[in-house]
Amino acid sequence: MRSKPKRSTPIPTASGSTTAGATVLGRSAAPRTIALALLLLLVVPAFAQGPDPTRQPRSDDGRFTNLAGDLERAGPGVTVPFFLRRIAKTFATPEGLPPRVENDGAFLRENARASIPTITWIGHATMLVQMEHQTFLTDPIWAERASPVPFAGPKRFHPPGVALEDLPPIDFVVISHNHYDHLDLETLVALSRRNPGTKFYVPLENAGLLREEGVSNVEEMGWGQVAHSGDLEIHCLPTQHWSRRGLFDGMKALWASWAILGPSERFYFAGDTGYFDGFADIGARLGPFDVAAVPIGAYRPRAMMKIFHMDPAEAVQAGRDLEARALIGMHYGTFDLSDEPPSDPPLLFRSAGRVAGYDESQIWLPPIGQVLALPTGKPVLDPAESGGSG
Ligand SMILES: [Zn+2]
Numbered sequence: 557m558r559s560k561p562k563r564s565t566p567i568p569t570a571s572g573s574t575t576a577g578a579t580v581l582g583r584s585a586a587p588r589t590i591a592l593a594l595l596l597l598l599v600v601p602a603f604a605q606g607p608d609p610t611r612q613p614r615s616d617d618g619r620f621t622n623l624a625g626d627l628e629r630a631g632p633g634v635t636v637p638f639f640l641r642r643i644a645k646t647f648a649t650p651e652g653l654p655p656r657v658e659n660d661g662a663f664l665r666e667n668a669r670a671s672i673p674t675i676t677w678i679g680h681a682t683m684l685v686q687m688e689h690q691t692f693l694t695d696p697i698w699a700e701r702a703s704p705v706p707f708a709g710p711k712r713f714h715p716p717g718v719a720l721e722d723l724p725p726i727d728f729v730v731i732s733h734n735h736y737d738h739l740d741l742e743t744l745v746a747l748s749r750r751n752p753g754t755k756f757y758v759p760l761e762n763a764g765l766l767r768e769e770g771v772s773n774v775e776e777m778g779w780g781q782v783a784h785s786g787d788l789e790i791h792c793l794p795t796q797h798w799s800r801r802g803l804f805d806g807m808k809a810l811w812a813s814w815a816i817l818g819p820s821e822r823f824y825f826a827g828d829t830g831y832f833d834g835f836a837d838i839g840a841r842l843g844p845f846d847v848a849a850v851p852i853g854a855y856r857p858r859a860m861m862k863i864f865h866m867d868p869a870e871a872v873q874a875g876r877d878l879e880a881r882a883l884i885g886m887h888y889g890t891f892d893l894s895d896e897p898p899s900d901p902p903l904l905f906r907s908a909g910r911v912a913g914y915d916e917s918q919i920w921l922p923p924i925g926q927v928l929a930l931p932t933g934k935p936v937l938d939p940a941e942s943g944g945s946g
Contacts, residue, residue, distance in 0.1 A: 612779045627864075630859050630860040645892060652900075655923040655924070656717065657717075659925040661719070661722030664691070665722075668724035668725055671687070674687075674927050675823075675849075677717060678718060678924065679697075680695070680697055680737060680887060682717075683849050687823065689787075691724050692726065694729075694731075694732070695730075696729055696740065696744070697716075697738070698720045698746070700712060702893075703736055704736060709736070713889065716924075720747075728755040728757060728790070730757045730825060732812055732814070736801070737891055738827065741766070744756065744769070755773050755775065757775050757783060757792070757814070759777065759809065760777070779793060789816070791816075791842060793815055794813065794838075795829035796829050797828050812827060822843075824838070824842075824848040824880060825848075827851070828864070829874075830863045835878050843880070844879040846930060847882045847930065848875050848878050848883055851888075853888025855867040868900075869904065871883070871905060871908075882917075884921075888902070906919055922935070
């Protein structure tokens, strides 16, 4: 894999400007900055060439692949028993689900422009984030089931943290990939109808799916590309995952993670991913992040899940690689997708965080629906009480 630039290096962004880290250098450092930028062009080819939608690797048949190439998947000896266990568990109600608090959306609507920076876990990989006077959602799913059909498939354990009709106006949405628990067309159509101005950022070859349903305000992005929304930079970045919605469309649509960077806050959304070297590259180039939302569930059986889903310890290591000051756990306790009991991910995430040197205040596992202030991670009980933590 690519070598990692040194920490003290000012990191050029794809748009040609430099990140906050560069401001520590005086004016006399400009020639050195240019030399280092040129050096980075050589050592970080996947990032440093500016917007180029052809950069994500493809297999010989034209389908997308991962940075590590085509990864070997578990055989039927692992997958068939797994799917049988899934069917058997459909009728069980698991214990140890995350708590949920009532949230009528009033504070979030009020805050949409006043903008105390906040993050709210809506459930699964859906985060509602407010920063720089904008509100955005990650992988929004309000559906009852994460499934191609409404009558079967994983059913959510809790209602979403905020009802769709109670949401503040949504400026934009980022989507990680086309799996049903991350790209929920019904929700995207509802969001688009509610506010035609809402912009949807999707990885390459996913826009058609939305457009077919009448969602036209869509922008496709490849790894390394950057879009802008007001003062926010929206970076489309790699993950190690896969895609498929139908029988014959495997790997035809790209998957991604996203960094949303503002003058005051820096947020990273890992989407759905296995642990991979790319986190260190992203951290070196765009870190540090105030908070990274990392998936901590759907990791068992390891023989099947490891290449595409991190376990909690890997999620913590990803946070370290990303240079994230705090981590918020997601992708657990909402849909039953895997073998581990829902009580395990938060317990293991906390203990792995401790081992890796994150203290209690840096590992966030809020109840569904609870609004946290950024960058402290403290619950926002009352706008007056939260005191503008930004
Ligand atoms: Zn997925």
